[in-house]
Amino acid sequence: MKIALDAMGTDDAPITEIAGAVVSVGLDPTLRVILVGDEAALTGPLSEFPAQEQIEVVHAPDRIDSSLAPVAALRRSPNSSIGVGLGLHAAGKADAFVSAGSTGAVMAASLRLLRPVRGVDRPPVGTMFPTHLGPTLVTDAGANIDCKPHNLAQFARVGSIYMQDLYGVSRPRVGLLNVGAEQIKGTEVLQDAYRLLAGSDLNFVGNIEGRDIVNHACDVLVCDGFTGNILLKFYESLAAFLVAHLRDRLMPGDLGAEFEEAFRVFDYAEYGGAPLLGVNGVSIICHGESSPKAISAAIGMAARTARSGIVDHIARDLAS
């Protein structure tokens, strides 16, 4: 199992990526990681870590210009770590790709180099929302701002397969994010999506309101990428903010560890990254602020995703 890791993506690249890769190969002796990035910046720091025989470096000197639109930026920088890393995966030289770089560039390059699975018109990003009763996959968490009803129905389908294959949830409960429980609620797009989902063989449990998310009302929460992105970023900031707020107010000393533990369920680093679902490959998008722990979790997730055979499963399911 070989994972191509964009070594230039995080805010503290490439040290964070190197450390994450080292942790991952230490946990799994069968794992290989390809660090993709500026060789000169990688080999020095890497030589100070153990387990280097499981890690190789592939040179990719170009930087993505984040002031350009993703497609233009990729064209301008053909040897970026994102382009080269996804190229390795597309050519079968790596089993998956992980990046904490520009989300837009990773998505655009994944669509171009891996191609959508037939039947998935607009591959969504799936992001785990932790709750104390278990995680909910939110699709789309940001890839597609404007969605048609059949896009939302496809998000539900690929999301269901993901929760089934990766989290062992049988007949995942699919909910449609909306402003009320009744079918007539929300926009016309949502009303039509409701009909499509209700008529499908998915385990559709109906509309889910904002207040139901945290109660784990469904395993797969379907929404457009605009709403998903707003919600995800709000959730992340709120959890972090509440921790800081309560720590200021309540925790002068030794309640720290217990407190950390109580908030473990909200820790994104536990989940590592967000897969782009419905492309012919495994492309995992991480936060720019990822820690080595989060990168390592994403590498582990990439390996599990590649081993699960979910890409074939999605292709078979969508073909039928």
Add this chain to the structure above:
Amino acid sequence: MKIALDAMGTDDAPITEIAGAVVSVGLDPTLRVILVGDEAALTGPLSEFPAQEQIEVVHAPDRIDSSLAPVAALRRSPNSSIGVGLGLHAAGKADAFVSAGSTGAVMAASLRLLRPVRGVDRPPVGTMFPTHLGPTLVTDAGANIDCKPHNLAQFARVGSIYMQDLYGVSRPRVGLLNVGAEQIKGTEVLQDAYRLLAGSDLNFVGNIEGRDIVNHACDVLVCDGFTGNILLKFYESLAAFLVAHLRDRLMPGDLGAEFEEAFRVFDYAEYGGAPLLGVNGVSIICHGESSPKAISAAIGMAARTARSGIVDHIARDLAS
């Protein structure tokens, strides 16, 4: 100052409303409250409270059928507490109206009986999002699911006047909820709204992402009623959930009071209710789960809103 209070709205009506009214008139000897609802259900419980000389009862026997669409339900029940209460306000017999009943019915009846201010095509609901740095008004929090650019620009305008007149914020910072900071982000509607806001005399600070909300990045956060509703309900549930979660995990005993205090900033009861902005009158919508404290806060807010002259201010501003 006379406030018409729908006495049949909360889950524990009319006791919650009666208690809220009693608390309010106790705090302000110049205040009068008109309890609007089923007289037979009101006079008995009311007689057990003090300060009744500041509280009167107006009979409104009809119940709103919540299985019907709001407009149909109102037509079916002409003597509902919502219709009668708003009628008192529209006729000048009350200075404001407060209800914890069906949000849809209160909005529909407010539009019909109070009428939108000229220049406000679709009056939004404004809801306070508490943060530790101060409150942010979210407009629209649920009245208008589909919005055009000029609707969003109008939400910004009425929201700015509200924060100025009711919270003393000079030149309120207006943000547009979006998935990225750049003007080209989001839907076409949002891109056009960005242009309208940037070209206006409002203090527009640009796009606000989900993660910025909790940092008090703006005083008025503009979004369509769909996104606002999802976000609001999510926020409410998350705050309540985190309190319960931490209490379970960390608080077996005497940290209770400190803990409550730390979470006071998130307490919706402090704010009481959400005004429908841009109608010719003061119409405040409360949660169905409101406590007497929340009802009392909403009555106080209604009185402050009526005294502020904001309705005239909005009408003057929009006319110019």
